[in-house]
Amino acid sequence: MSEEAIERVTVLGAGTMGHGIAQICAVAGYEVVMRDVAQAALDKGIAGITKSLDKFVSKERLSADQRASALSRIKTTESLEDAVRDADLVVEAIPERMSLKLETFRAVDAHAPAHALLATNTSSLSVTEIAGATGRPAQVVGLHFFNPVPIMKLLEIVRGLRCDDATIERAKAFASSVGKEPIVVNDWPGFATSRLGIILGCEAIRMVEQGVASPADIDKAMELGYRHPMGPLKLTDLVGLDVRLAIMEHLYAELGDQFRPPTLLRQMVRAGKLGRKSGEGFYTY
Numbered sequence: 001m002s003e004e005a006i007e008r009v010t011v012l013g014a015g016t017m018g019h020g021i022a023q024i025c026a027v028a029g030y031e032v033v034m035r036d037v038a039q040a041a042l043d044k045g046i047a048g049i050t051k052s053l054d055k056f057v058s059k060e061r062l063s064a065d066q067r068a069s070a071l072s073r074i075k076t077t078e079s080l081e082d083a084v085r086d087a088d089l090v091v092e093a094i095p096e097r098m099s100l101k102l103e104t105f106r107a108v109d110a111h112a113p114a115h116a117l118l119a120t121n122t123s124s125l126s127v128t129e130i131a132g133a134t135g136r137p138a139q140v141v142g143l144h145f146f147n148p149v150p151i152m153k154l155l156e157i158v159r160g161l162r163c164d165d166a167t168i169e170r171a172k173a174f175a176s177s178v179g180k181e182p183i184v185v186n187d188w189p190g191f192a193t194s195r196l197g198i199i200l201g202c203e204a205i206r207m208v209e210q211g212v213a214s215p216a217d218i219d220k221a222m223e224l225g226y227r228h229p230m231g232p233l234k235l236t237d238l239v240g241l242d243v244r245l246a247i248m249e250h251l252y253a254e255l256g257d258q259f260r261p262p263t264l265l266r267q268m269v270r271a272g273k274l275g276r277k278s279g280e281g282f283y284t285y
């Protein structure tokens with residue numbers, strides 16, 4: 001039964017990640033249901049999808065027909081029960097709070113078909129713990145997409161302790177079907193991506209603190225010396241200093257001292273310097 005083909009995908013959350021995931025699934029031909037807790041969030045998600053699809057059409061990477069049929073494949077609802085009732089795959093992209101994820105997975109498990117795969121887009125929380133909220137932990141997997149979802153090629157597949165091989169194979173096939181390049185990582189705090197990305201950001205902030213070089217020169221070091229498309233401090237400004245601090249706190253608690261958040265970062269967050277979204281971080285916008 002767990003081998004059943006995926007035709008219908010339900011995305012929980014219509015925010016930054018959720019609407020992007022809904023979009024790529026619809027473009028790939030899946031029937032999509034997007035669920036959020038408020039109609040306004042669903043409307044905003046659909047507006048985001050429409051704007052992004054328009055951009056693809058104007059760049060001739062999608063035809064007007066493909067745009068229209070992708071949009072026609074996306075339904076929205078505020079009801080969790082309606083959203084997951086016929087799903088073959090549920091992808092959760094709700095806020096990064098364990099209590100909220102556990103409550104949601106309990107409800108999804110109760111209403112989704114027995115064959116359905118359940119996935120979480122968490123960037124740092126334990127997939128094993130989330131899977132434990134369901135009666136089907138072997139069919140629960142991390143599908144960690146990157147922002148902006150329609151552009152970024154990577155899909156980090158996270159294997160929880162009780163996840164089975166069939167689930168990983170289905171996840172890999174799904175990744176290819178939506179045009180993503182998968183990597184498979186065992187469930188360990190920070191997986192492969194967040195763990196390395198955070199340590200680089202953390203060390204760059206310590207270097208600013210120690211007066212080693214200016215933020216612009218530290219970023220240039222990585223961009224020109226190591227071919228990173230964006231230096232670690234620019235990236236921290238983009239993601240949000242508060243968001244990065246929260247992930248560092250989590251990894252510090254789980255993995256130890258190398259992730260201890262620099263005092264400078266704490267001070268900047270206290271001062272409301274959150275990066276691009278507040279107009280100031282390591283740079284001024």
Ligand SMILES: NC(=O)c1ccc[n+]([C@@H]2O[C@H](COP(=O)([O-])OP(=O)(O)OC[C@H]3O[C@@H](n4cnc5c(N)ncnc54)[C@H](O)[C@@H]3O)[C@@H](O)[C@H]2O)c1
Binds near residue numbers: 013037094147
């Ligand atoms: N933003 C990123 O760059 C990024 C990258 C990778 C992974 N993630 C992960 O993706 C997840 C979502 O992040 P985001 O940035 O899209 O958040 P977001 O705040 O932009 O969107 C979350 C959405 O979920 C909705 N929501 C809240 N409770 C809900 C529920 N019970 N059911 C359905 N919807 C609900 C909110 O109304 C909101 O629209 C988090 O786990 C985050 O760690 C984020």
